[in-house]
Amino acid sequence: MRIGLEIHVALPTRSKLFCSCRTDASEPNTAICPTCTGMPGSKPTLNRNALAISVSIANALKCRVPESTSFARKVYFYPDLPKNFQITQKDEPVGAAGEITIESGKRIGIRRVQLEEDPAKVIRQDDYTLIDFNRSGVPLVEIVTEPEIGNEEELRMFITELKSILYYLGIDIDRELKVDLNISVSGSRVEVKNVTGMKNLLDAARYEVQRQEKLVKAKQGVVQETRSYVEKDMKTAPSREKESDEEYGFIFDPDLASYKTTGIRIAKPVYASKIAKEYSKRYGVKDSALRELIMFNSGNLALIDSAKDRHGMKALITAVELLQRYASKKADPSVFERVVEIVEKGAYPDKEMMLRIEAGKSVEVHAGASDEEIDNEIKRLIGENSKLLKELGKNPKAFNFVVGAVIKKYKSNPRAVSERLERILKELE
Numbered sequence: 001m002r003i004g005l006e007i008h009v010a011l012p013t014r015s016k017l018f019c020s021c022r023t024d025a026s027e028p029n030t031a032i033c034p035t036c037t038g039m040p041g042s043k044p045t046l047n048r049n050a051l052a053i054s055v056s057i058a059n060a061l062k063c064r065v066p067e068s069t070s071f072a073r074k075v076y077f078y079p080d081l082p083k084n085f086q087i088t089q090k091d092e093p094v095g096a097a098g099e100i101t102i103e104s105g106k107r108i109g110i111r112r113v114q115l116e117e118d119p120a121k122v123i124r125q126d127d128y129t130l131i132d133f134n135r136s137g138v139p140l141v142e143i144v145t146e147p148e149i150g151n152e153e154e155l156r157m158f159i160t161e162l163k164s165i166l167y168y169l170g171i172d173i174d175r176e177l178k179v180d181l182n183i184s185v186s187g188s189r190v191e192v193k194n195v196t197g198m199k200n201l202l203d204a205a206r207y208e209v210q211r212q213e214k215l216v217k218a219k220q221g222v223v224q225e226t227r228s229y230v231e232k233d234m235k236t237a238p239s240r241e242k243e244s245d246e247e248y249g250f251i252f253d254p255d256l257a258s259y260k261t262t263g264i265r266i267a268k269p270v271y272a273s274k275i276a277k278e279y280s281k282r283y284g285v286k287d288s289a290l291r292e293l294i295m296f297n298s299g300n301l302a303l304i305d306s307a308k309d310r311h312g313m314k315a316l317i318t319a320v321e322l323l324q325r326y327a328s329k330k331a332d333p334s335v336f337e338r339v340v341e342i343v344e345k346g347a348y349p350d351k352e353m354m355l356r357i358e359a360g361k362s363v364e365v366h367a368g369a370s371d372e373e374i375d376n377e378i379k380r381l382i383g384e385n386s387k388l389l390k391e392l393g394k395n396p397k398a399f400n401f402v403v404g405a406v407i408k409k410y411k412s413n414p415r416a417v418s419e420r421l422e423r424i425l426k427e428l429e
């Protein structure tokens, strides 16, 4: 099975790609001008900030960034584009031949990254159509992958990784994620157009893969076609759209010059999942705990980095988790430092204690139970109840019951208790 993606991401610029209209207007048709409504004689002027962001994305996705980049007109006839063409990139996109390494270690190729304008929004009513030009000209980056995603799990990993890389560049893809999926189970390529949001993307892929697998199994063959995702039925259905990229007319855009990419300030990429992997290896902690804390939270990463040379990584992770759970405001480094010190003394503060620490008040720290005490308590609970022991390996409720009972007695760190219990169960196997 092969899945390829075309992902459209809106860039966080204040103004549109080729004019100075705002990008955040909500009242329809209030942020428009002759350029973004495609009036005759109007001329586009490139938003340099959008260019810089798109080059930063291409760089973070390890693409080859050309020395100069240019624009093309993609010609088509549709009410969302009264000038009859969309300004996009064809021969000289801002990036090509990149890759993303996903959680499993597999590399997924990035074919190209291109900068383009969003068309207007078309709203269909019973017997008429409304058009909102606020969206017309909003800068988009289109990221095209190679068809190298092998299953649903890899698709989830790919989007998570991309989302994290873009998050660290200041781009939130949840705000407006629009994806075209190419899915081929047997060799015939089916395109599922305009899927919006992460959940729909995974649902659409799952449905389409199963649909094609059923056809192949029944020896009916898969028709090469364009489909769309019907959210309310959680299904894909044939769509009437016929055009493929080969059928569009492209011409060089004479209104826009060629732009040098040298000299553009490129934002330094942060690969949080790679950092999580490195730290987990170096400090002997769980990769998943770190990933959860830092992939979409630069504040947590900064806290850990600021203290990692003075404290143990386990205590840092616990302290960040405690702040996330209980803090009423953004943690400052001095509060963090105090929480880490308390955790390193073996204590596990509850909500009340955390609020006192946050308020700068004094707290009484009792050292938590030792590993031996925790082990003894676990063994005592298991020894009292032979049925419980049988349930522990397979029933999460039984596992949580034991962890909960130990926490209640000693006010211990849940993660530490879980680890002791896992270890004891392994020994008993």
Ligand SMILES: [Zn+2]
Pocket (backbone or CB within 6 Å): 016, 019, 020, 021, 031, 032, 033, 034, 035, 036, 037, 137
């Ligand atoms: Zn405008």
